[in-house]
Amino acid sequence: MTNGPLQRKLRMGLVGGGQGSFIGRVHSIAACLDNRATVVAGALSSNAERSKASAPDYDIAPERAYSSYQEMFAKESQLPVGERIDFVSVTTPNHTHYEIAKAAVEAGFHVVCDKPMTFDLKQAEELAAAVDKSNAVFALSHNYTGYPLVRQAREMILAGELGEIQAIRAFYIQGWLRTRLEADNQKQAAWRTDPAKSGVAGCFGDIATHAYNLGRYMTGLLPDQISCHLKTFEPGRRLDDYGTAVIRYENGGLGTVTASQISHGRENDLFIEIDGTKGALQWRQEEPNVMTVRSNGQPHRLYTRDPNAPFMNASGRAACRLPSGHPEAFFEAFANIYQAAYDAMILRSEGKSIEKVNTVYPNVHDGVEGMYFIEQCVASSQQNGAWLNLKHTRARK
DSSP states (O other): OOSTTOOSOEEEEEESOOTTOSHHHHHHHHHHTTSSEEEEEEEOOSSHHHHHHHGGGGTOOGGGBOSSHHHHHHHHHHSOTTTSOSEEEEOSOGGGHHHHHHHHHHTTOEEEEOSSOSSSHHHHHHHHHHHHHSSOOEEEOOGGGGSHHHHHHHHHHHTTTTOSEEEEEEEEEOOTTSSOGGGGTOHHHHHHTOHHHHOSOSHIIIIIHHHHHHHHHHHOOOEEEEEEEEEOOSTTOSSOSEEEEEEEETTSOEEEEEEESOOTTOOSEEEEEEEESSOEEEEETTSTTEEEEEOTTSOOEEEEOOTTSTTOOHHHHHTOOSOTTSOOOHHHHHHHHHHHHHHHHHHHHTTOOOOSSSOSSOBHHHHHHHHHHHHHHHHHHHTTSOOEEOOOTTOOO
């Protein structure tokens, strides 16, 4: 049950997630993992028949299986406050996020949106303005920020345990697009490599944004400039499948982001290394319950995800559900984004104000930064790696 006066589960409306969907199912499982929410309504597909046919997969009653998100928002808004949905999860392809999320905010619903937040920067800025004017909680599912040891590292870094941060090396390496799967109409490959649906970037829009966001989240460093080179190695592909960017941060530090979808044998290898004046750390998403911290002249320290260990800080401990030795991973990290967003939604239900900028969960401002990162990477690459501004007017922390 929820905490505080709102003694009930939050009611979720799912957009996307129809039969054959991966990310929609992930969102629904994560949202309900801690028994604080339940899926009660959905517009599960752009195809009305498929949407209704998918409803039993989520135990959605037939009368709340809608043929479109517009119908869902209109009809749910007409229900009594005690029955209508509280929030909307947007789990559709990139090019549809903006219109759905903006309509949800304007209808008075909280939003959890998959990344990247919108199709382009203009949409992101307009959506952020709409959220700022509203009472809506808006969370963005940069789910890797939900891992316990990522949050442990963030608190350690912000507390100065690594000293001044001077270098960030972030990587996201995959190999699934080594061949042109999109030519065979493979669903996930088709829309991710289509500029009309994915936007101006392919690999860099899809996964490099996670690597960049992870560095921002863990260190709090503000970006200043970027130089980027993108490449399409697979002949006939319309968007990049490999790239690397160099980032100058305001404090004088340097960062690199490398992303690939054409590296043989690599699956979802997101990893990050951070160098400070007092120490350095390394974390890898495929081994998320282990983090290495190093200082010259000292033995390497191996942090494991252990909520009962004295070395865990409050942020890392709060993100744990299981005792040490029982692996927690992808679903739990996703669920931690929802958990933090729920806390804000409950405060709103009590008529209290909430923090909208410096939140534990990635928010609409992180979404704007992500779209600006994509736009500037593409622009820099088109100018042969020219140094371009990366300090957006909404930048903070």
